[in-house]
Amino acid sequence: MTVIKGRISGARIAEIHLDGDRITKVLTHQSNRSDQQGPSEDIRIAPGFIDIQVNGFSGIDFNQPDFQGDDLVDVCRNLIETGVTVFCPTLITADCNRLARNITEIRKACQNHPLIRSMVLGIHLEGPYINPEDGPRGAHPADHVLHPDWDEFERLFRLGQGLVRMVTVAPELPDGLAFIKKASQSGLVVGIGHCNPEPDIVDQAVRAGARISTHLGNGTHQMLDRHKNYLQKQLAHDGLMASIICDGPHLPDYFVKNVVRAKGRAKVILITDATAASHAPPGRYCFGDLEVEADDDGALRHSGTSYLAGSTLTMERAIENCANFAGIPLVSAINMATVNPARLFEGISGKLEKDQRADLVLFKTKRKQIRIERVYLAGRLLYSAEEVT
Secondary structure: OEEEEEEEHHHEEEEEEEEOOEEEEEEEEEOOOOOOOOHHHHOEEEEOEEEEEEOEEOOEEOOOOOOOHHHHHHHHHHHHHOOEEEEEEEEEOOOHHHHHHHHHHHHHHHHHOHHHHHHEOOEEEEOOOOOOOOOOOOOOOHHHOOOOOHHHHHHHHHHOOOOEEEEEEOOOOOOHHHHHHHHHHOOOEEEEOOOOOOHHHHHHHHHHOOOEEOOOOOOOOOOOOOOOOHHHHHHHOOOOEEEEEOOOOOOOHHHHHHHHHHHOHHHEEEEOOEOOOOOOOOEEEEEOOEEEEEOOOOOEEEOOOOOEOOEOOOHHHHHHHHHHHHOOOHHHHHHOOOHHHHOOOOOOOOOOOOOOEOOEEEEEEEOOEEEEEEEEEOOEEEEEHHHHO
16 A cells, blocks of 8 residues: 655645555645644645647657557656646547548557556547638648548547547538537537637537537637627537647637636636647657647747647646636646546546545646656556656
8 A cells, every 4th residue: 555645735734545556545634834844745746637639749749640559658658747647649630541540559559558548538539520711720631621420430439449539520510510419429528629600509519519619719710700709609608618728829828817717717628739749859840741840939830830730738837827827726727637627528537536546646836836746647656756857
């Protein structure tokens, strides 16, 4: 049995007991400021971070035509260093044969490698059923954008053998609403994004089963009607959670604050939209068929243009940014990377509770900045800052 001590939410001192891959006991007491502070009181403990939109990481792009699923081993090891213990490999718009191939690669990697299997929550298909217009399409290749086709999608769904768990769709496309309904009834988490719907279509999409706005504020037109637009409608809709890319280049601080205030802290999910350029030095990388360039300022752009294409963000930085941008406590931002995304999926809670899998992040903080010290995955210590310094 392992006992981990530190502070958890609410400034409480906790002893978390682990046995095998499970949390068996959580004992807490309120900290007394007059008490002499011990080393364990410098350590904060959070559940493992959850990232539902990861296109690649540490030099590996999941959208390459020659992507090898075995490369996910190194991806997982590097994600662990950023506190992420569960993630969704994300495939963007591409030829359906490539999507089928890369879904198969991820599925086989999960079958063959326990580490990958323990960290992959499910595949997120962000496309190809998105709006083809410039603006909403974002960096997705126009040649492979399609109208929703359930029969075609079902082939990809079946190839995943239960691993495809999320899909992002433009609801205004022909058969878009019917597709959302079938996907939702099939147990998929449905996001709306890269879209241009009238406000009433957003209502219909939610009634059909859509649950989240994918990277709200990005994959949009440069110019919109100041009041009647799909961005305002999604902000106001109580039936939609919202994921946001909290890196600065994608969203300014005041927009992040607006989203947190409009949706409420319980309905905001932090994502990284990470790519091969995340957790990697500045330079040129591949993102699907695009060449992208990571600048010193952290922005990732289609090479030779000013257009953003994915990000270099990591989750611990997203949490810091959200806390600072929105002016909220760090614990609230952490919930946006743990409890909130877990609400979308069965089988995880994003909480430090008895009988939950023992995924823990131990960290120190200074002025809302996070330094990760140790990360446990299913009860096993897989990262320690002491061992790499």
